[in-house]
Amino acid sequence: MAARRISSLLTCSLSASSSVSSSLLSSIGKSSGRYASVKRFSNAAALEDLVVPPVQISYTQHLIDGKFVDAASGKTFPTYDPRSGEVIARVAEGDAEDINRAVAAAREAFDEGPWPKMTPYERSRILLRFADLVEKHSEELAALETWNNGKPHEQATKSELPLLVRLFHYYAGWADKIHGLTVPADGPHHVQTLHEPIGVAGQIIPWNFPLLMFAWKVGPALACGNTIVLKTAEQTPLTALYVAKLFQEAGLPPGVLNVVSGYGPSAGAALASHMDVDKVAFTGSTDTGKIVLESAARSNLKPVTLELGGKSPFIVCEDADVDQAVELAHFALFFNQGQCCCAGSRTYVHERIYDEFIEKAKARALRRIVGDPFKNGVEQGPQIDTEQFEKVLRYIRSGKESKATLECGGDRLGTKGYFIQPTVFSNVTDDMLIAQDEIFGPVQSILKFKDIDEVIRRANTTRYGLAAGVFTKNIDTANTLTRALRVGTVWVNCFDVFDAAIPFGGYKMSGIGREKGIYSLHNYLQVKAVVTPLKNPAWL
């Protein structure tokens, strides 16, 4: 039941597809259905009366060795409400010394503590109990997530929290299914491989999906028997602390998961270059990813997985149903305020349907409901912070200056917080900055193409290779594009489907390694080959 509910919620919003989603596509597209009740929200909606979030902030200190503690320096930093730019709370600010303490706790929990010595079944039970607790506290967690991040509360409640639970069920199931191999030998030897936990994992997560990124990182690391020092994004420290507390309640031994709030150049750098950390996983920008990998190289050569930026093409082929394509392309870009590493941020449209597509994409963007994310029916909240807000506006100016056609939006919305109007550019060409850089905001760039070979070449001419959307009914077109696009995920007639079992990660400068799915386990396991000679073997 729960699974079906989650999956229908996913298809309904996060994964935007299929039976439920096609109804989403048609109803929203024609502005009918459930959104009829929220017609009053529009681009011009008032942003003055902000809903008071129905949640208390209980945890603001670091979680080290099972205890909430102040920063070693005693320092704190403010975390903000992106709707208003007002301070929500002050949070302990971690630096190198806090990372040292957290790593020492994780080290002890790994080298001597019970975690890797427990049976996988016991570890899996703790992950399952944690999932139950997350479900129980969904409401507070979703409220906290929206308050700190600005994403629509409905999205947090109905898509992301169920997905979070689902991910921990998924990884709990892996814990007792990590098989090594017995290996055919060339001589009289018995050969086997053991998959061992890699040790202390350093994990650095971003602000766009604070809880989901927590799950992607923490789930596989714990299932494999590792211990963790997790650094959250300075923009969104709150929910990770809350769920880490739930983990202690679920029976996670002290020191197995340590959470440090803080900034990249201080806490993040200390973690990436720490000599006692055995592995680092980072999600964030490509430029920061390079620094993280270099720190790992210069310190102790810890293996690094990276999930970085993207400039993913969304390709609308000439046989596409334009209404459905417009809706999916809109979703692919604008979902989560455009703050997705895999956002479909280059909308390639075949010339035959280009004009119709532009008209309808513009109309859809104008209908997008922007407002207080706590209000029902709101599709788009504010951007995360002033820095991102200004960066997005700079890119909009750059789009105008480079002579792309601004079809709609192009400005901030209201005078408070970091709201930006859904913005659509047409006549974008590949040499424009808005077609090359990751904008990470609600700015859709639409480009025209003529034939498949050309669109393949253009789609692949980027340093990124994270994902791609393909919209077509033709199986040859789908197969050709699927193989030719140098990206880690191809969504055919869907986008942002994030099932736990689907691996996610980038080609080229979009990253190294895969998260989710069976592939994610390798990130947290070492392979040990064990060879013993055989005396008079019955077979070889």
Add this chain to the structure above:
Amino acid sequence: MLDKSRMAARRISSLLSRSLASSSSLLTKGRISGVGRVVPSYSTSSSVNNPITPSVKVNCTQLLINGKFVDSASATYISPNPIGKTFPTYDPRTGDVIAHVSEGDAEDIDRAVSAARKAFDEGPWPRMTAYERAKVLFRFADLLDKHTEELSTLETWDNGKPYEQSAKIELPMISRVIRYYAGWADKVHGLTVPADGPHHVQTINEPIGVAGQIIPWNFPLLMFAWKVGPALACGCTIVLKSAEQTPLSALFAAKLLHEAGLPPGVLNVISGFGSTAGAALSSHMEVDKLAFTGSSDTGKIVLAAAAKSNLKPVTLELGGKSPFIVCKDADVDKAVELAHFALFFNQGQCCCAGSRTYVHESVYDEFIEKAKARALKRRVGDPFKAGTEQGPQIDSTQFKKILRYIRSGVESGATLVAGGERLGNKGYYIRPTVFANVKEDMLIAQDEIFGPVQSILKFKDLDELVRRANQTRYGLAAGVFTNDLETANTLTRALRVGTVWINCYDVFDASIPFGGYKMSGQGREKGVHCLSNYLQVKAVVTKLKNPAWM
């Protein structure tokens, strides 16, 4: 035909167990019988001053780019005709120049990468069927077998390793490794994946693109096979930089690969130095993946260069200081022989050398006596002579480094029980050296010496031993010598290393993954695990309408 290949397989495996894999029949050598008896005249004091003239011509000395042997781009002007820059490669037996080889630099790497890029982006290689790629590799393996004699002669000449080892162990192992990967080419499966909703999900494992590969000098051809085999099987194209000490055999083998039908540009081989050609390859923006085998310090530079340039994924096989653990229940004679082999094999020039010999106190004194006797019996001499166990070290730099470590061992108070100096006055021969009473705080117990220097340490109980064995920045391999099942199981799990050899050492079957924990590296080579180094994973998700099942 079938019988013949089965015979060949059996021959290889018996050779492996005889010497490289060091199983029981080799151990009898310790009692001075078998092979040893036919060459009693070789001893550590044997003359090294009349080197045998190798029976092979050096034909390939240029860079191999886009299927053609070419001079390096940087020209040295010798009037009136400009020729490309070259560097000498030496015979480690004498330090004499064998040949002058084209010296690759950034410009040559650029040319090679653009050839590989074109061969990948437009060329036939990734577009051939996997079966066609497999057939090229099978033909290559046959050609390696056909040219075993020239290749192993070249290998010994340029590297100094015993010819018998090259011809009887390494060359068969190389064609075996290539056949192993040929078999993988048409078995690279993706997955279909259970979905949470009405979607059809699959994963495709695609070739990663242009692979840059940098190989070391200690096993030039074997490292060539470990790198080139999986990359080609997966459909990648390659720019390979060989070690400046040993450029010759890779060029010859690459030529054979082209004879086997490899299209031009798929494998490009650049001879040259790390700080020029190697650096250019590591930081190249058009290279999609890098694999490096060498020292940990260079590995860090390679990874940092990849990070700073285009974030290409990197696999690293680096240094080690692997423990070889002799437990109290061990048969001392067998343990001595295996520990000796674990350290001295290939002149001690193995990243996985068992270079910390931990011996239980109850058998320690007997072990020292016998380890000393075994080292003194080790036959050092011209590697081309039959029966020679140990040739010269690779070059003057390594030779001097090892002698420095020997001095350091003496100065730090370890007991020198055998060897300790060079042998003869020509070339880079070093006497098999054994230190007893070695402590963890001594440099010789911490650093990778990469030479014929055995450091023996005493231990009391297993917990203490595990702690000491793991107290190193390395984690490549370990040897465990015991008949006790509990001890074997405990050590197998507790040692933080990529390979545990129990009652054996240096077993290198193609299917056994090899690689390091900690600063010994990242990733695994050989076996099923190595394929992921050369593949990208692409998830493909398609919407389903009215699926019959989910």
